[in-house]
Amino acid sequence: MSLKLIGILGVLFAFIMNYFISQINPFLLPFVNLYSIPIIFIGMKQFRPSSIIISATAGILEDISSFFPIGVNALKKLILLFLVNRFSNFVSISSFFGYMVLILCSVFLEIVLLFLITGFFGLKNPFGEFYELILFQPLLTAIIGAPIFIAFSRIYRKK
Amino acid sequence: MNFKSVRELQKEKEDLERINLSLKAQVFNLENEVRKYRKLMDFPPNSEFDFLVAEIVGWDITNPYIGLFINKGEKEGVKIYSPVLDRWFNLVGRVLRVSGDSAEVILLTNADFSASVKLKDGVYGILSGENSPLCTLNYITDPSSVNPGMEVSTSGLDRIFPRGIKVGKIEKVVSHNGGLKTFYLKPYTDLKSIDFVIVLKK
Numbered sequence: 086m087s088l089k090l091i092g093i094l095g096v097l098f099a100f101i102m103n104y105f106i107s108q109i110n111p112f113l114l115p116f117v118n119l120y121s122i123p124i125i126f127i128g129m130k131q132f133r134p135s136s137i138i139i140s141a142t143a144g145i146l147e148d149i150s151s152f153f154p155i156g157v158n159a160l161k162k163l164i165l166l167f168l169v170n171r172f173s174n175f176v177s178i179s180s181f182f183g184y185m186v187l188i189l190c191s192v193f194l195e196i197v198l199l200f201l202i203t204g205f206f207g208l209k210n211p212f213g214e215f216y217e218l219i220l221f222q223p224l225l226t227a228i229i230g231a232p233i234f235i236a237f238s239r240i241y242r243k244k
Numbered sequence: 245m246n247f248k249s250v251r252e253l254q255k256e257k258e259d260l261e262r263i264n265l266s267l268k269a270q271v272f273n274l275e276n277e278v279r280k281y282r283k284l285m286d287f288p289p290n291s292e293f294d295f296l297v298a299e300i301v302g303w304d305i306t307n308p309y310i311g312l313f314i315n316k317g318e319k320e321g322v323k324i325y326s327p328v329l330d331r332w333f334n335l336v337g338r339v340l341r342v343s344g345d346s347a348e349v350i351l352l353t354n355a356d357f358s359a360s361v362k363l364k365d366g367v368y369g370i371l372s373g374e375n376s377p378l379c380t381l382n383y384i385t386d387p388s389s390v391n392p393g394m395e396v397s398t399s400g401l402d403r404i405f406p407r408g409i410k411v412g413k414i415e416k417v418v419s420h421n422g423g424l425k426t427f428y429l430k431p432y433t434d435l436k437s438i439d440f441v442i443v444l445k446k
Binding site: 150 | 348
């Protein structure tokens, strides 16, 4: 399966899962960042126009489901894609724990980026007093994302 | 092919007419009940405001204390700044943006939300959200008279929210160096359990 297709399916999966989580309990939504999983995977493999389009789409979908001005999450996702692509070239990641650490660091970086972007545009701190989310979101996303990464890698290798 | 005799059809028609009549009676009773409850609730702007019920179709993905999306929009008469309440008429927030069939509601826990509130006769303040479960009260006219457990309702001075909508209770008062105090309010509305909201229309 091509990386483009994996990215598109990953973003669609994130969208559908977010919808189901919001139906069960919307207060679980901030604990996991499902949109980042396919973006980090794509960023780890390549940096091409198609991956930029998929990342921007994921960001815009995130913008639509949040109260940020359109573009804040898209910008965050594009920066994340670029940084993951730059830094993942320096390390060899192919194990479960390797993937976990990569996702953990990337999602943490994404939160930092969100703080910086919202601060730059004069928006209020989106997490309020939920500072525990800064730890929980990367951790839970890493736990959920690592098996998905292994599945993605197997599908990708079959090409 | 399934043919029915004239007698059978006649009977079926009579049954349907009977059902129709009983449904009409039910509608009439329910309408009366709604009228009675509206009167019972003694909602201050009763004569001035009409309301509509909207279903929650989504929440903010980053932090649900920021806002929610409802399935009623401009077509149904929802306007920007329309007050949003829960089923017990406790304050939930206000409409931020409206499109044809949906609207975005910022919750009272949103950091960009503020409303003028009344703590007791002659004591007013400004309610602000914090993007977290508790809200804060600022600019209180007589802070020394405010204690935990006091009930807070809208004052109507902001001309957005009608007077008398229940908001919440003072949960705690935190004193800082220099005599400054921060008043935290716990909203009455349980955001984790609401599934539909009431939007006030002028």
